[in-house]
Amino acid sequence: MPDSKETTGRKGDHQNVARAAQVIDIIAASGPNGLRMTDVTERSGLGGSTVHRLLAGLIEHGLIDQDPETNRYLVGLKMVSWTAAALSRYGLAPYADASLERLCAATSDTVYLSYRSGNDAVCVDRREGNFPIKTLTLALGDHRPLGIGAGSLSLLAFQPEDDRRRLLAEDAVRRATYGFDTAYLEEKIAETRDRGFSLNDGKLISGMSGLGAPILRRDGTAVAALSIAAISSRLEGERLTELSQMLREEAQTLAGRASDVLDAELVKRHSFRKVQT
Amino acid sequence: MPDSKETTGRKGDHQNVARAAQVIDIIAASGPNGLRMTDVTERSGLGGSTVHRLLAGLIEHGLIDQDPETNRYLVGLKMVSWTAAALSRYGLAPYADASLERLCAATSDTVYLSYRSGNDAVCVDRREGNFPIKTLTLALGDHRPLGIGAGSLSLLAFQPEDDRRRLLAEDAVRRATYGFDTAYLEEKIAETRDRGFSLNDGKLISGMSGLGAPILRRDGTAVAALSIAAISSRLEGERLTELSQMLREEAQTLAGRASDVLDAELVKRHSFRKVQT
């Protein structure tokens, strides 16, 4: 990622956003006390004056903050309010918290909420249970290819068929990194659709299992997923049945609460014209 | 140092970031199911083709997502990971959660964590106690001028003197919106510095009070603040003394835990040169 001057990949279009995003990524990938301009210059391969001008612009608009004491650059707190907006997507936000809380309390394990974003599943919330062996696989904002991980698999399994096919074909190489070949994944998808929830037993990280349930629109498309992660011995037999049941119910409840916003048809018909400021 | 940066509006510099930020703001300000391109065009006042190109770029880099079903534009989930980076600022993140949790459990009221960002205090986390009368004044990402609100006031009070003076002068008009004149604020600042915590008794929202304590660097500058909000009757007399004590202690603990990162001097001297890729 911080390659020297590979930036010129395709100069065709949208260069402005590309550069800005690159700079923010660089700063975000650095530690808790930020970077100096030189560090950004070095890692981005951009010219000094370009980086300077870019940072000035980013600061002016709150995307980047500069520590007044050290002059170092940090990711701006405007991201927080934008994230709040991003998470209100599909209207799940007001209810998701309570769902996670309930699941977490009932299972004592770690529970996650993920959204689909492009070809990825992104972890947007997490609640840590008090079972002593912690399984923190996903941090906030982490993303994985659709199909990799319990929540991610349940998202993939409930995409429209053409979309699913496209994703299976497109992302083969990325998935290979995780040791998932396409044939195996297809089998898991069928299994998941069949049962209505996904089970990931130690394939991704040995000794750890995951359970995922999709949050569905009325047309059957998944937009999000709830999942539980635990050491494998805690997701077997009786308990597995129990938890998968609970998880599915919770996912359905959640989908139901937000269904007015979730439903794509409704949204499409809803008119937004002539909104004045 | 001459002119050329003030309220000239647009047209000056860095127009690229300005436009991108504007578009994201517009989408963020819309409801949970996003906007169509036309809506963005209308609200931004930009040309159709410009918006189109801009959105394409923003999507390519994950700043904006497009719902595959409805084709509407939503704030991208990349913001989530950027926000995670933004909140790791000063190294407080790993400890802040526990602090909020403890305060919330002990008081049953609503507790907040805020950071300073430019001339504002921004709410970055919140925990809601179970006292039946809720006082949810700040949402995640909300920002207010420094000095307005308990946490914000404690942040302002513990800025270096020259900075404080500059802020008092610069932001007078913005603060006026909240009914805070400069003289009154100066008095409150003195009081806050004196006691080591801020008390906001119903001036901002009548019937509601707040209590704030700064999280200080070793040089005495505040970078963040913990605060408690409750109906005024719950922040008086005996209980006020108790809670302010607890709040200050928690703020100090938090600062202590993160002190290695917090301390500006240390950061400045720490060499980052030649970071290899």
Next chain:
DNA sequence: AAAAAAATTTCCGTTTATCGGAAAACAAAG
């Protein structure tokens, strides 16, 4: 404390990505 080295900020001629109007392609409504 002065000198040296590094880093930041400003300047300015050149280049090129952006702009925006208009029309083509597409989708929805009547």
Next chain:
DNA sequence: CTTTGTTTTCCGATAAACGGAAATTTTTTT
């Protein structure tokens, strides 16, 4: 099927970004 509205592509003109280098400031070394 027609009409209306929305998204996408095209293209020449121009304003905005680029980047080398100099001026300034900050940091490190002596």
